[in-house]
Amino acid sequence: MPAARPAPLAVTAVLSACLTLATATAWAQASKLPVTPEQRRVADQVAAAGVPLSELAPSAPDTYTVKPGDTLWDISKLFLKSPWRWPELWGMNREQIRNPHLIYPGQMLVLVKVDGRARLEFGQRVGAGAANDTVKLSPQMRISALDANPIPTIPLALIQPFLTDTVVFDTDELAKAPRIVAAQEGHVVLGQGDLAYARGDFGGATDFRIFRNSRPLIDPATREILGYEAPYVGTADLIRPAEDRPRADGNTDVIPATLKIRLTKQEVGIGDRLAPAPQRNLDRYVPHAPDKALAGQIVALYGDALNAGQNQIVALNRGKRDGVERGHVFALWRDGPVVRDTTAEKAEAIKLPDERHGILFVFEVYERVSYALIISVQQPVKAGDRFTQP
Structure with a gap:
């Protein structure tokens, strides 16, 4: 097959200008999205050495192509044991993934493991599409990707009605x-x-x-x-x-x-x-752990339910004055029940340990109260259940 002729100079210049403008616009928009100094610090640390292999999810894939409908939470969970540790995922390769808000459908993420550490790089598959095709690692900017929106942090459809309601x-x-x-x-x-x-x-x-x-x-x-x-x-x-x-x-x-x-x-x-009616700003909610110890209880379940499950919303008794931020991730705990120990000479009541059974994601914060989405849960959630930093 003859080699493709290079594009005429004028066309090349137009494409280059459009790409530069679109990239600059995307970066300008993304620069306004929330990335805290602590998240940058963690990412910089990881960028220097990568992530220990022990921190990877057991089934972390070697390559993954971002799909429409993916979220940053989904991808973090795919590669790391703890999805809220997204700065480490981002920091695996700060040279190419400079801003976690600019990950688009169609981009390929490649997991590279060297000397007991791991990092992510962008790559592109070379070949006819077979499973054993070569993966070429390279910085790349897809012109087609610039027409798509960056993937969100979590499914905004779950919380968007609440922000109005x-x-x-x-x-x-x-x-x-x-x-x-x-x-x-x-x-x-x-x-x-x-x-x-x-x-x-x-x-x-x-x-x-x-x-x-x-x-x-x-x-x-x-x-x-x-x-x-x-x-x-x-x-x-x-x-x-x-x-x-x-x-x-x-x-x-x-x-x-x-x-x-x-x-x-x-x-x-x-x-x-x-x-x-206030102006609503649907920021990209970035999951991250609190930078200090935070604990509290669930005040109420949104709506009239007696118990809540996954993808439902709860009110927390902590807010801005306590240091809660949008994007904070908390662990849900269920109080251990009191049971009778009948194995001793005299039966006695004992309290079993509290058990962690879910994850909360804070998306709206007021002065003394905040609202969180139940990301995952093993047992029904009720008012009075407690939460802590993950």
Whole structure:
């Protein structure tokens, strides 16, 4: 087969310019994503020597091609025993994997083992696609990959609805928030497209979320109120402000504000409260262990369930003031039961050891409370269960 002719100079220049621009844009965006100094420190240490083979997952593959739908958590779990130790995975080859947020579907990761240590490199398969084809290790930038999004840390679909559906207030401020006082044409409940009438201080906002009356989140240990969780009902747009309309007899009619219901998760009712809709930033949540000892308890399960399982959400009694960050990973513990030892001369009650049985991933943090996704679990989770650093 004749050798392929080189691209004309003009085409080469255009491709080079596009590649440079796209790469620069991707790097600029990724530079804003959270990578803590501690994570960089760990990655730098590992970059110098690689990871001990004892830290690799037992079935770590020699090569792996990143697929659409993969997450950083998935890939970390594939190569390492502890998925939250992603800085070590990233640090296996800092020369090529300079930013863990820029790993794309289609890229091949190659596990290289030398002198009892391991590291990752990017590679590309050379040959017809057979299992024994040669793998060529080389820095590479795939032009096609620039059109794809970098893989996320965890499946955002699991937490994205929650980021809209719930909010925690440090005080019971919803008690003073604008409230719906009447419904269109005497309706008792309202749905999408209906008009609602509300009174209160709107503070100049026009885009609102609608909540039921909030419930306190109470620390299982101290009984302190950590915040107020407000059940989400829907959204509404302010289409006409309130006004005080003078009457001929010298009195004034108080005309409530008019809102149009935009979306509903539940039926909107009289007495529901309004809060301005915040700007949401769906950062790439990067798993990492706390850099100091942290422990606490589960305050509540999100929703009405008595027990929670994998991929469900729980509220924790630790928040910003305690040093909790988005991306923190915690170990879940189940209290050891009290049993009777009948093997002694006189039977006595003994408490069995606590058992670790799951992993939590923190994705939303308030001042005194945070929310976590149950990544894995062996037994049902309930309010009062404790957690520690992994």
